[in-house]
Amino acid sequence: MSIEVKNLSHIYSKGTVFEHIALEDVSFEVGPHDFIGIIGHTGSGKSTLIQHINRLLVPTSGTIVVNNININEPNVPMKEIVKRVGIVFQYPEYQLFEETVYKDVSFGPKNLGYDEEKVDFLVKQSIEIMGLDYEEIKDKSPFELSGGQKRRVAIAGVIAMKPPILILDEPTSGLDPMGRREMLDMIKNMNKQLGMCIILVTHSMDDVAEYADKIMVFSSGRLMKYGPPAEVFADSKFLADISLDVPQSKAVLERLKEEGYEIDTSAYTTKEAAKEIIRVFGK
């Protein structure tokens, strides 16, 4: 197993009037090549959870094991952890600071102490993985790029460290529909072609339905469900109870069923739903 979390709890500002239980007794395992989607309403603890996976937050109780090392042992250096787990925060473009794109992307690999040749290779590779033209962009200032390009550069800065596990917190927020799709396709590619383990936090049910192999559902700091999309989206009443929804395509099928059509509502991606609709209405 790549990530093992056991009985993780996190309480913010413990012992003051601001005390807030953000995570409560969370346990799960993630495999080395999984594509996991995390969903949950605002304030359900998603961001708190992912920050534990590379020791940016220390658990109030519980253990986190990443690639067989217990990352909460204080003698494990932070460098060893960031080598294994990359985190892309929400609006990562706000972390850019260097004069040129090249320098900014090389910040991570340089911190890991790699030699110039290796840094050069990693920077080029990760800028290209993010679908940008390396020669054209490397000497530009990150501040003169468009919002979407900035975001790609910022993500390149994280994958340049070659982490086998990549966690992304709402990487598509604020992008146009085209940009969203491209971003998600790139992430899927990292999972399929490069074999990276991906954990994607999002508010979009459609995105997790289309892209994730397994889904975690959080509500009020608890892990309510963890399984493949078909299983998670099977119970739309449960999802509504915790202020979530089923994907649009599934909602259409359910609506048709309500209207009295003989239709199977188990599909959750656009493609499968379209097939089912054609089967019923097509001929």
Add this chain to the structure above:
Amino acid sequence: MKNDVVVGQYYPTNSVIHRLDPRTKIMSTLLYIVFLFVAKNIWGYIAALFFLSLAVIVSKVPVGYVLRGLKGVVFIVCMTLVFNLIWTPGEALLTLGPIIITRQGVMASINMAFRLLLLITGTSMMSLCTATIALTDGIEALIKKVPFLGKVSHEISMMMSIALRFIPSLTEELDRIMKAQKSRGADFESKNLVKRIKSYVPLLVPLFVSAFQRANDLAMAMEARCYKGGEGRTRLRILKYQKIDFAAYIIVALAMGCIFATRYIPFKLI
């Protein structure tokens, strides 16, 4: 780092001190600061510490919170201590090569350290017990009384309330940027001073960029809502002294009297 910043942080409880008029708290704090400089021996500081502790107990703010404000200034206090210790001329106590430590130097550094520590804890007590809105309302009301500042009192207090309002946002932002750079392997705890200062560049650049962005957004938002300065503005909350405020003023006056009286305590502790 985020939690080290106590200035501008409000800790809500329902204590008497929290319910006081902000003007009372501001005036009392000012008096307290003045009297920290009026005190001239250790007894004065002990008295000040006693009254401050009393205020902390009454306010129900956890002691840990009050002391947290000191973390950020330990360095400055130590520097002042060292400078006072080695550069005050007088009767020599100890000679270490070219460094001469004098009796006056020891006295001066003890005085300075006490003053600074008491000053900082005292002022952070005020901000812990007063919501920022109330604080700036109070400051505005007090500035109005100053003859040549009265005309711009609204502008001054608006600037202050915006600045205070932004402290938590910026510390939150700093926290976020810090986490992002840490996940890219940045090391902010290097023992090497040059390296350490350099390591702050990846924090400060994004922080400034976002601060300017925020300032710009705020200016737009205020203009969009027809903000045009203090003239003709009415207030939502009108400050009015209550009975507890008069009681508080009397208690503060007595406390300050005690601190003043300590000047005449003849025997020295050190």
